[in-house]
């Protein structure tokens with residue numbers, strides 16, 4: 001393998017010319033202008049594989065349900081098929097000659113704790129997926145509200161790094177007649193939807209998709225009063241057990257359960273009134289599945305500023321969420337052992353008061369429209 005750092009518009013054509021190699025890749029859907037230039041310089045061919053459907057196929061959708069129907073119709077007309085493996089003759093070269101040593105950092109997953117939670121690579125992805133299919137076939141079901149983490153696929157880092165393709169997931173899972181298959185595949189369509197929206201609104205990573213939220217008084221860089229609150233949230237010291245458990249799980253393992261992501265994000269943006277971009281940046285830095293499209297898409301979904309988002313007034317009550325989704329307290333106990341002792345602090349802001357304040361701020365924005 002050759003590893004190199006720098007501008008692909010310079011590096012890829014140079015190495016391809018030196019080796020006399022043909023260039024081919026699985027498409028990505030950001031930095032498309034860079035890829036177009038590499039393509040022009042090298043005559044590269046590109047293939048779909050990272051998504052179920054190309055984001056430019058059909059009309060731009062803003063709402064998930066019609067998008068999901070269109071994806072299902074397209075896939076039932078033309079089910080995803082793997083291409084035959086290309087006939088590649090390995091080159092007899094010393095790859096070290098072409099590699100740039102600076103491009104070989106210590107892999108982050110080598111750290112002891114992360115390594116016990118995350119095994120990168122295609123083999124690990126396939127093993128995880130096939131184990132999950134067996135779990136479904138045995139009647140185990142899919143449940144993304146089960147905080148134990150055993151009832152979802154755990155494939156997001158593998159999908160993020162292209163170690164398994166959603167088309168393969170679709171083809172294998174849809175052939176299985178077992179409860180939970182379609183609920184799981186629906187989530188894979190959400191991933192496509194996030195990329196579809198990102199393709200059509202590329203600045204959604206930094207800008208409120210719904211412009212009226214530009215008037216919302218979130219705390220953001222420049223106004224620094226909120227930074228101490230942000231740090232408590234990042235460290236999992238908010239005094240809200242479910243939020244703290246999620247944030248500590250994230251720091252230790254590089255992942256967090258979807259339900260808890262929603263609750264932690266709601267606490268930050270609504271109860272603490274801190275801009276979703278702060279949360280998005282922290283997740284970007286800490287999640288092993290941090291994804292250019294899914295991360296901002298989901299933050300805007302929770303914050304209410306996305307196109308097909310949770311309505312702003314639907315504010316998660318983290319205490320009720322804990323009662324409902326972690327009734328025995330085992331998830332919280334695992335990450336915040338002091339949560340059920342007198343040592344544990346009160347929530348940094350009152351749950352009901354802060355909810356009321358958030359709703360009042362929202363009313364102000366609405367009435368100024």
Ligand SMILES: Cc1cc2nc3c(=O)[nH]c(=O)nc-3n(C[C@H](O)[C@H](O)[C@H](O)COP(=O)(O)OP(=O)(O)OC[C@H]3O[C@@H](n4cnc5c(N)ncnc54)[C@H](O)[C@@H]3O)c2cc1C
Nearest residue numbers: 152153154155156187188191258261289290291294295298
């Ligand atoms: C605030 C917030 C930020 C998030 N950031 C990311 C991110 O950076 N990267 C990321 O992959 N997911 C993100 N998600 C979505 C979701 O939390 C993860 O995809 C999910 O927890 C992964 O677990 P799993 O692989 O077991 O998923 P499963 O439930 O088994 O679902 C199968 C696959 O569908 C996709 N998927 C599931 N839920 C979603 C969703 N809501 N949006 C988009 N795709 C989804 C994932 O690729 C996942 O692997 C975020 C959610 C929230 C609320």
